[in-house]
Amino acid sequence: MFCHLRPVRRLCPGKIFPYWFLYSRALSGAEAVNALRPFYFAVHPDFFGQHPREREVNENSLKRLSAYLENLQKPGFKSLKPTQLMFYVRETDQNSSDGQEHFSTSGFRAVKFTLHTRDLLSTVLYILNSCSLSIEHIQSLNTNVHSQPLKEATRISDRPIKWDKSYYSFTGFKDPDEDLEQVWRMETTLTSWLDNNGKSAVKKLKNSLPLRKELDRLKDELSHQLQLSDIRWQRSWGIAHRCSQLHSLGRLAQQNLESLKNAKGCTIIFTDRSGMSAVGHVMLGTMDVHHHWTKLFERLPSYFDLQRSLMLLEDQISCLLGGIQVVYIEELQPVLTLEEYYSLLDVFYNRLLKSRIPFHPRSLRGLQMILNSDRYAPSLHELGHFNIPILCDPANLQWFILTKAQQARENMKRKEELKVIENELMQASTKKFSLEKFYKEPSVSSIQMVDCCKRLLEQSLPYLQGMHLCISHFYSVMQDGDLCIPWNWKNGEAIK
Numbered sequence: 016m017f018c019h020l021r022p023v024r025r026l027c028p029g030k031i032f033p034y035w036f037l038y039s040r041a042l043s044g045a046e047a048v049n050a051l052r053p054f055y056f057a058v059h060p061d062f063f064g065q066h067p068r069e070r071e072v073n074e075n076s077l078k079r080l081s082a083y084l085e086n087l088q089k090p091g092f093k094s095l096k097p098t099q100l101m102f103y104v105r106e107t108d109q110n111s112s113d114g115q116e117h118f119s120t121s122g123f124r125a126v127k128f129t130l131h132t133r134d135l136l137s138t139v140l141y142i143l144n145s146c147s148l149s150i151e152h153i154q155s156l157n158t159n160v161h162s163q164p165l166k167e168a169t170r171i172s173d174r175p176i177k178w179d180k181s182y183y184s185f186t187g188f189k190d191p192d193e194d195l196e197q198v199w200r201m202e203t204t205l206t207s208w209l210d211n212n213g214k215s216a217v218k219k220l221k222n223s224l225p226l227r228k229e230l231d232r233l234k235d236e237l238s239h240q241l242q243l244s245d246i247r248w249q250r251s252w253g254i255a256h257r258c259s260q261l262h263s264l265g266r267l268a269q270q271n272l273e274s275l276k277n278a279k280g281c282t283i284i285f286t287d288r289s290g291m292s293a294v295g296h297v298m299l300g301t302m303d304v305h306h307h308w309t310k311l312f313e314r315l316p317s318y319f320d321l322q323r324s325l326m327l328l329e330d331q332i333s334c335l336l337g338g339i340q341v342v343y344i345e346e347l348q349p350v351l352t353l354e355e356y357y358s359l360l361d362v363f364y365n366r367l368l369k370s371r372i373p374f375h376p377r378s379l380r381g382l383q384m385i386l387n388s389d390r391y392a393p394s395l396h397e398l399g400h401f402n403i404p405i406l407c408d409p410a411n412l413q414w415f416i417l418t419k420a421q422q423a424r425e426n427m428k429r430k431e432e433l434k435v436i437e438n439e440l441m442q443a444s445t446k447k448f449s450l451e452k453f454y455k456e457p458s459v460s461s462i463q464m465v466d467c468c469k470r471l472l473e474q475s476l477p478y479l480q481g482m483h484l485c486i487s488h489f490y491s492v493m494q495d496g497d498l499c500i501p502w503n504w505k506n507g508e509a510i511k
Contacts, residue, residue: 044088047135053148058102067347068458069103069123072488075251075456076100079491080130080142087135097131101488104146205504206476212492213478220483220496226254227495233261240268242279247296249286249350254495260285260301267305277315286350291318293343293356321353328360335367337374339382339416342400346457348385359386363405370409379416382423395419397462399427433461440468447472448479452497455486459502467502474506 056062058077063070083098103123128145132138136153143150234246248257264283268275282296289300289311297315299308329341343356351359363386384401393415394402401416401423441464445453448471455464467486483497491499 044084044135047084047139050139050153051142053152054142054146057104057146057148062105063103063123066103066123067349071456071458073102075487075489075491076102079489083130084135084138087132087138095131095133097129099127099129099489101125101127102146205474205500205506208490208500209476209478209498212490212498216478216482216492216496216498218496219492219494220481223254223495226258230254230258230261233258233265237261237265237268241275243283244280245282247282247284249284251493252285253493257285260299263305264299264308267308270305271309271312274309274312277312281315288352291315291322291353292345293348293351293353294345295322295353298352318353321357325353325357325360328357328364332360332364332367334376335364335372335374336384336416337379338377339379339384339401342383342385344385344400347396347398348387359388359405363403366405366409372409372413374413374416379420381427382420383427395423395426397426397460398430399423399425430461433465437461437464437468440465440472444468444471448476448484449481450479450484451481452483454484455502456488458488459486463502467504470504 058073060070060074060077063073079098080100083095086095102125104126105123126146128141130138130141132141139153140150143153237243238246246261248260252260278297284292284296284298285301286298287300287302288298289303289307290298291311292298297311299311332341333339341360343351382401383399384403386403386405388405393404393407393412396402401419403412441453444450459467464486479498483495485493485497485499486502487499488501489499490501493499
């Protein structure tokens with residue numbers, strides 16, 4: 016008789032599905048996307064423009080989630096490997112009087128969870144529950160096979176059912192506790208993950224070698240032909256995709272070489288939109304056609320004029336603030352065009368002129384500050400630079416900078432010391448494991464990288480020989496064979 020009964024919770028630790036889950040039909044792919052709208056709204060990278068590190072983590076995790084959902088919908092799939100994801104979830108006030116969602120004072124929170132589900136509905140519910148988001152809207156999306164009044168349904172106990180081990184032996188169902196123990200072991204042990212994925216990474220890396228050589232050749236040829244300082248990519252596109260973009264630029268160079276010569280000495284970055292970046296890099300939007308790229312190259316002389324005006328504006332702000340240097344840090348700030356950044360500086364400069372804050376000339380030389388538009392109170396970053404809002408109250412700004420100046424100098428000194436240690440440890444790791452390439456994502460700090468490398472050097476990891484290793488926030492084998500491991504990887508027993 017009891018062979019028809021199954022535990023309400025399967026592979027969803029600490030979360031209880033609602034009563035109607037027992038009587039629900041499967042979700043379609045479109046319905047799953049619709050049901051996850053609150054989640055996408057809370058984690059979408061576009062809302063993290065002022066927080067590049069968190070934006071990058073969410074972008075990478077969304078790619079892996081998308082692949083997981085696609086695999087769930089493939090006909091005949093049996094089981095997916097447990098997938099650990101991390102998201103920064105925006106904190107919003109959903110109970111505001113005007114009925115609109117607003118940022119809370121805390122901004123966002125980090126959420127980690129492991130997917131080991133077997134259908135779209137349980138996956139959607141688990142994601143929403145893990146992020147503490149409402150699931151009430153899902154019932155309206157789902158047509159119940161057995162429609163039951165709420166009063167009757169509430170008689171179903173919402174407590175998880177804990178079966179004896181004999182139940183699973185008799186029915187043949189998998190024990191979720193055993194599955195979860197396996198998940199913890201797989202995800203928290205570096206050596207076991209490398210054992211399971213090392214051969215796959217070696218095969219992908221070997222297959223990508225011809226394309227990697229082609230990429231290096233194309234990059235060198237174009238850099239020499241156009242006399243460029245460098246060619247970069249803002250996103251983690253695959254090698255084939257990068258080669259395609261360089262071929263496209265090469266064809267444009269054949270058609271309109273004179274215009275492209277305007278980029279002499281510049282760095283070209285393939286990214287989402289065309290223009291010039293805040294630091295003077297030429298941005299080529301990968302979705303734009305050659306006509307847009309040509310217009311951009313033709314306009315570069317006017318961009319250079321604006322860049323000189325921008326540098327002058329930075330110097331003028333520095334003079335008003337005791338010699339503190341105004342900088343733009345690509346890894347920590349949102350991607351701004353030259354026009355956007357100039358506008359930001361101009362607003363701040365005009366506010367300073369009106370207030371005339373008294374700073375002793377050159378008293379703050381050696382210190383750095385960045386401008387942002389999403390804060391109202393200044394702060395001191397752990398790396399030593401000041402985060403200054405363009406709308407900051409001048410009196411508060413003066414008091415804050417003067418009281419934090421010494422701490423800022425200490426932080427900057429510590430940053431330089433950490434950078435030296437980080438580089439030494441990366442070189443030692445590259446040598447010990449005979450790595451072909453060793454790098455980190457921009458969202459991984461020097462402190463995190465130092466901790467990661469110190470622990471790596473204590474290990475024996477033969478799978479890493481000749482590999483491309485990236486320190487990130489998650490485990491992954493990239494399409495071209497690069498191994499990604501989280502900076503806070505663990506070895507041995509998992510800590511639950």
